[in-house]
Amino acid sequence: MMADAALRALVADHFDFIWRLLRRRGFSPEDADDAAQQVFMTALQKLEHIDRGSERTFLYGVALRVSANARRKLARRREDPLELDLVYSDPQALPDRAVELSQARALLDATLRRLPTELARVLVLAEIEQLPASEIALLEGVPAGTVASRLRRARALFRELLQPPEPAPREGDDA
Amino acid sequence: MSREPAEELEQRLFDAGRSERPSSDARERAVELLLRARPVRRRFPLRVTWALFAAAFVGVLTPLWLRSREPLIGAERLPANGRVVAPQASATGRSNATGVPASAAPVQPEAQTAVTTRREPAVPAAPASAPLRTLADETAALARVEQALRAGKPAAALALLERYGRGAPSGSLAAEAGLLRIQALSQAGNAAAAGELARKFVSSYPNSPLVDRAREYLPATARDGGETDGTMVDKTGGVQ
Numbered sequence: 001m002m003a004d005a006a007l008r009a010l011v012a013d014h015f016d017f018i019w020r021l022l023r024r025r026g027f028s029p030e031d032a033d034d035a036a037q038q039v040f041m042t043a044l045q046k047l048e049h050i051d052r053g054s055e056r057t058f059l060y061g062v063a064l065r066v067s068a069n070a071r072r073k074l075a076r077r078r079e080d081p082l083e084l085d086l087v088y089s090d091p092q093a094l095p096d097r098a099v100e101l102s103q104a105r106a107l108l109d110a111t112l113r114r115l116p117t118e119l120a121r122v123l124v125l126a127e128i129e130q131l132p133a134s135e136i137a138l139l140e141g142v143p144a145g146t147v148a149s150r151l152r153r154a155r156a157l158f159r160e161l162l163q164p165p166e167p168a169p170r171e172g173d174d175a
Numbered sequence: 176m177s178r179e180p181a182e183e184l185e186q187r188l189f190d191a192g193r194s195e196r197p198s199s200d201a202r203e204r205a206v207e208l209l210l211r212a213r214p215v216r217r218r219f220p221l222r223v224t225w226a227l228f229a230a231a232f233v234g235v236l237t238p239l240w241l242r243s244r245e246p247l248i249g250a251e252r253l254p255a256n257g258r259v260v261a262p263q264a265s266a267t268g269r270s271n272a273t274g275v276p277a278s279a280a281p282v283q284p285e286a287q288t289a290v291t292t293r294r295e296p297a298v299p300a301a302p303a304s305a306p307l308r309t310l311a312d313e314t315a316a317l318a319r320v321e322q323a324l325r326a327g328k329p330a331a332a333l334a335l336l337e338r339y340g341r342g343a344p345s346g347s348l349a350a351e352a353g354l355l356r357i358q359a360l361s362q363a364g365n366a367a368a369a370g371e372l373a374r375k376f377v378s379s380y381p382n383s384p385l386v387d388r389a390r391e392y393l394p395a396t397a398r399d400g401g402e403t404d405g406t407m408v409d410k411t412g413g414v415q
Binding site for chain 1: 188190195197202206309311351
């Protein structure tokens with residue numbers, strides 16, 4: 001049975017990481033709270049036997065499974081057109097460099113959702129958690145070369161999605 | 176008004192993602208849930224269980240504690256230096272029995288009772304050369320260090336830390352181990368080394384919940400009554 005101190009250390013060391021992962025997989029902050037708690041609860045039985053240094057990898061796997069189950073419910077939800085319109089509609093309407101943090105995160109999540117899931121995962125680990133490729137390889141359970149090639153594709157695709165489409169000749173307001 | 180280049184927009188989106196944090200409430204609730212979720216076979220209502228614990232604590236552990244005033248691992252006797260180990264005694268009472276940062280979870284009345292009752296945990300004695308394989312091993316090792324300090328055996332505590340240090344602690348437990356080392360050095364009468372380590376602690380872990388406790392060991396100007404070695408301490412607003 002795990003000592004109190006061990007449980008507290010586990011949360012102190014890994015909760016934020018797991019929570020942010022869940023946020024980028026489509027959970028609202030409140031839902032991410034619950035889902036993150038669920039991840040730790042689910043992992044609890046096995047955690048005390050995991051080797052020191054492998055806890056994060058184990059929790060990561062549990063987080064992916066927990067979020068996969070929930071994502072099926074989220075899948076039907078369309079991207080909120082508002083966030084995408086901020087970028088893709090009339091460029092003059094975009095508040096230059098004044099996008100609120102929550103809007104930025106909403107756009108981040110909407111764009112990530114449009115990537116194939118294995119590309120989105122490595123992009124999040126590289127750009128948001130700022131992990132080296134070797135650590136990403138451990139978490140994902142793939143060779144470092146696979147991580148590198150997925151990252152290249154992920155970055156290219158993400159950048160492309162942020163580009164506005166070719167401006168079509170438009171009169172007045174957008175529809 | 177020009178459109179923001181995709182490159183800059185991208186960086187801003189990533190920065191927004193990086194800066195997001197869960198509330199401390201969410202973290203604390205996770206700890207609470209985990210503590211409650213551990214499989215405990217309860218044949219009695221919780222109150223009866225705690226009553227039994229209390230009785231056991233008084234009736235059994237007191238004579239054990241009295242008998243425990245032997246050197247733990249053959250450490251040489253240290254000169255009693257009359258130093259009141261007030262910071263760690265009160266801090267131990269405040270925080271978890273194994274010194275985990277108090278802010279990791281707000282201490283609920285029930286949990287406080289649990290912590291107090293389990294002040295002398297029955298930590299399984301590990302073989303001297305056992306590697307620290309799991310988090311449970313590591314926290315058990317730190318608990319033994321704390322026990323040594325509470326028993327007034329700083330040399331034993333330092334020896335345990337020496338052994339522990341070979342397992343390269345990481346994460347939040349590294350700060351725990353650091354603070355215990357400071358306390359052990361101080362208790363052993365080595366104020367200079369304790370102060371130096373405290374200085375390093377404060378600069379290495381400025382955001383640690385333990386940093387104020389570490390500051391208590393910094394060379395003080397006036398507070399601890401003449402420990403100063405003439406070094407100026409940063410006036411960061413922390414209480415010296």
